[in-house]
Amino acid sequence: MIFAKSRRWPSSRQDEFLSGLEAYINRIRSEKTLDRERVIRALDSLGRRIAAGEFDKRIASLAAGEKAERYKAMAARSLSRAYVEDRIRRELSAPEEENGPVRTEWQPLGTLFHIAAGNMDGLPALSAAEGLVTGNFNILKLPQADDGLTVEILSALCDEEPDIGDFVAVFDTPSSDTAAMLKMAALADGIVFWGGEEAERAVRTMAPPGVKLIEWGHRLGFAYVSGNWREDGFREELEGLAEHIAVTGQLLCSSAQVVYLNTASMEEAEDFAAYFLPLLEKASARHPASDMGEAAVRSIRARVGRLEAAVRRAEKDPDSGGVSDRVRLDGAGCSVTVCRDSLPELSPLYGSVLVKRLPERQLLPVLRRSAGKLQTAGLVCPLCDRERLTELLIRAGLNRVTRAAHMSDVFPGEAHDGEYPLRRYVRAVNVERIRPSDGRV
């Protein structure tokens, strides 16, 4: 489906729309600008409609129960005037004082081409909303997994504020349609993309020289447990960690993939895994798959994980006396795997966490290599060690340090992967101040 000029059109008309897109964008951008106040008003009003339950049916198709409530609350909060205005204040604070020889202001980059990821419902629309708040024209390429939600959101925004419709064009072009992707890229001043190295390489080949590439890369998160985790105080934190793993399905950049222990002892890692598995089982039972599709994906993932463990075990030569480098403990709807190595890596997801050893003195040397790819650490430790370990994690490259239960929470005003998104969608322009004494021409 295509969404342009505030209307839906069939995908079969893509070529026709793309061939007219440049002239259309040129006309819009020459004739008008997008008023930020109007965009904020539209976002805020949409957020209120979501909070009031107008979209409950649509949200129910994405998630059920508590998860649906969380979605709703998150959408309402991040669209609210207070939140958006706070972001603008923080991210786009005035670049210059009033009375210099030039005035400086943030202006939109121009046209943004968003290549959105499909791992989070609503993300493509959020990306477009950031482009709109900063006054850009937005070309959006939908991820394959988009089920129409993005267009529904944008269409609702256009109902609120018709001007927005002039600044958005959405296409569901598959990434393999290079010709169409090239056409869209050619019209852009900035290309916003979500993805890893492969995505970056693909974007670089299609981006005309001089275009600003705005990458939101893939990141990994982990928990770091230091101290005597058998003690009472730790239990609640570890339950919070288990809950976080079950709730996020480990699908987010901020989700814990690995639980690191501040120890060099393999025995302790194995003890911890045995201790943590029942906590994870309880949390998983509280958050079963909400629908058949998710259940299927989880079951298949778990089965693949089990097969891979079996194959790996068999590959170890039994004669060499080699110990298996991974021991997997299977629980109901979850698993904990103890690994010999210390490297950050992706877990099999959906409640399958890895346990690794990482003594404090090894923390920086090991994590530093992956610095650009790490995001959140959920720290579980005695209060007296917290500041020291937080500092160390940040020096090792982490961008967020939280309590284990809060790894994926969104805190007001926080940066994204070490950057302020809105600031990447604007440019600072300077205009010399002309005084009457400078003459008539």
Next chain:
Amino acid sequence: MGAREKLFGWKDPYDTEGTEEVFTAAMRENAAYSYAHCPEYRAVLDDQGFSPEDLRTTEDLARLPFLPTAFLKAHHLFAMPRSRMLIRASSSGTSGAGRSEIGLEPGALAAGARMVVKIASPRHILSAMPCHYVIFGYPPRGTSTAAAKTAFGYTFLAPALSRTYAMRKTEGGYVPDLNGAVRALVRLGKSPFPTRLMGFPSYTYFALKRMEERGLSVRLPAGSSVMLGGGWKQHWRERPEKGELYALIRRTLGIPEEAVMESYGAAEHPILYCDCPAHRFHVPVYSRVIIRDPWTLEPLPMGKIGLVNLLTPMIFATPVLSVLTDDLGILHPGGDCTCGKKSPWLEIIGRAGMEEIRTCAAGAEALLAGMREEGAGT
């Protein structure tokens, strides 16, 4: 003669009831071979405490460990040296998700050829009458996907006068050339020979839509047909009702509904599922379907929706005896179909969407993989 040969030589290709014993025997034969020759497959069976000898009755088939297609995409398993495989086909799929690689040995190809003849004859797909082909898919050269190979293979079911491909190669990859396809169809409308359209339903639909939008229609000669296969993939949102598609085909090409066929299959399960005149996918004797509960992966009774697990003893080179797809479907009891076939039929409802799940975290993993190879660690 081995059990596989007996099964693939069976007279009635939809006599699933009569072939229960020989099917199980062929599966046991294949499981024993794969167990002996593929170490990874042996590890999987050992892990689940299953021995090929445990396959005695039809009920035992559900206990045979199955391999998810996601596993086959990450691990290419073979039970034969490459030199003994005539063809290696890969599944389609985005590069990120990986592709399965399936080897086919001469025995598998011979079995497959007999299957195609048996399944295709009643639907008059095999014909001595030369015809033109318009293929809404990829040319066979430059791609190793099973879909492209199958489509090319089908163009030999009747002598080809011409082959027009609706996917055009450009610098960046293949793009659909719908206008070219429309021009070809209009041209072929004047030919005295029939035309066969085959390939992705989406592009076929888009091209015919475009034809209609331009007020074009042709009357293709009798014997012309449409064979759709490969699924709607990323275009599933625009998938019309089946009846609407058949009506469009009749209006634009003059091809009646009876001459429109749809096939279902997967690179990991290369059994030809061809719909009957009532457009149902009856299970042929070469295959069995088990529907599994998405939450527990336990077998479900007929009529319930779940993950589609496909079984066949056709191939020895790659252990794809029992493959768990990410398709969601329902197995309906046979016997009441107007087409007269007695075997159960499979209805595909949708996909669980494994390939569409792209987590940020999954992408970061790919980047870190390179570092791991350097052997860092404590």
